[in-house]
Amino acid sequence: MTVINRMTNNSPQEGLSGRQIMYDEDGKPCRSCNTLLDFQYVTGKITNGLKNLSSNATLANTAAATATSQDLIPGSRTYTKVDPPDVEQLGRSSWTLLHAAAANYPVKPSDEQKGEMKQFLNIFSHIYPCNWCAKDFEKYIRENAPKIESREELGRWMCEAHNKVNTKLRKPKFDCNFWGKRWKDGWDE
Amino acid sequence: MTVINRMTNNSPQEGLSGRQIMYDEDGKPCRSCNTLLDFQYVTGKITNGLKNLSSNATLANTAAATATSQDLIPGSRTYTKVDPPDVEQLGRSSWTLLHAAAANYPVKPSDEQKGEMKQFLNIFSHIYPCNWCAKDFEKYIRENAPKIESREELGRWMCEAHNKVNTKLRKPKFDCNFWGKRWKDGWDE
Structure with a gap:
């Protein structure tokens, strides 16, 4: 898969971390090429408003808290819906x-x-x-x-x-x- | 490296987890073949007395707490003495x-x-x-x-x-x- 640095009208070029956002060929943000924080930001899970928070640690904690859904996978009593690794x-x-x-x-x-x-x-x-x-x-x-x-x-x-x-x-x-x-x-x- | 299941006079065959202890060819416990808990037990970092504790979670927490030394690596201001992975x-x-x-x-x-x-x-x-x-x-x-x-x-x-x-x-x-x-x-x- 080729990963490109892409900026369209609706695609931010920079994430909350200050790093460049990486996109897949199909234009979607690349999960395994961005930090979780930036991935969540660019997919609309975290709004720009958070950028005003002063602490990076706070941002990271917020991201972690929203990322780990405690919902179980259908049919399982033990596996939760863990997202793919960033x-x-x-x-x-x-x-x-x-x-x-x-x-x-x-x-x-x-x-x-x-x-x-x-x-x-x-x-x-x-x-x-x-x-x-x-x-x-x-x-x-x-x-x-x-x-x-x-x-x-x-x-x-x-x-x-x-x-x-x-x-x-x-x-x-x-x-x-x-x-x-x-x-x-x-x-x- | 060949890993063997070995029992000598001084080498426990079973760890605190109940699993068999794996040894390297040179007779030393194998770090990457045992859990941290069992490795610490067999190398004398945790005594048998802990076996009486009822909760495995408690054991694991004790192991984690003793494993992560907060001492910095000589010459470094950021890297702590983290042990090899179990x-x-x-x-x-x-x-x-x-x-x-x-x-x-x-x-x-x-x-x-x-x-x-x-x-x-x-x-x-x-x-x-x-x-x-x-x-x-x-x-x-x-x-x-x-x-x-x-x-x-x-x-x-x-x-x-x-x-x-x-x-x-x-x-x-x-x-x-x-x-x-x-x-x-x-x-x-």
């Missing part, structure tokens, strides 16, 4: 999997294991559900080939790839000397 | 990615896209950081080949694969007629 939840989930996969990668991988990890990251950059994030990752691994010779190499490479995204999102960098404690050993040992 | 966090994260990937899979995929999705799931079953979960998934896709002809097919296949795991974990099944609302469209449309 770009942030998707990001957190995927980094968790990727870092943990690196942390459990063999210390001395076989040629087959190296090939599979390389291919996994390559395909990941094609199928990742946020299209613009996927393109960014694809470009990153083209310019910074995944280091797959050992667990230590891969764990550090993944940390650096994540930091590249952190920088882009204006988040602080993680000190990659601690990647093993964060994703494999924990902090007590 | 088997449950890893499961939730990975299903989020897999379902969202299915929801964003093309309605009419090319042969190349079909091949890549098939290969992605295949490699996923080799590199998934919880070894026994990975083996289960590998067996499942061997016996139930991923349906990759269309988004609808793949979304439903993924839902059924997840339900297979739900059943094994004695969780209720999700009604796969709702997979699209849960992972793509949301519940409001």
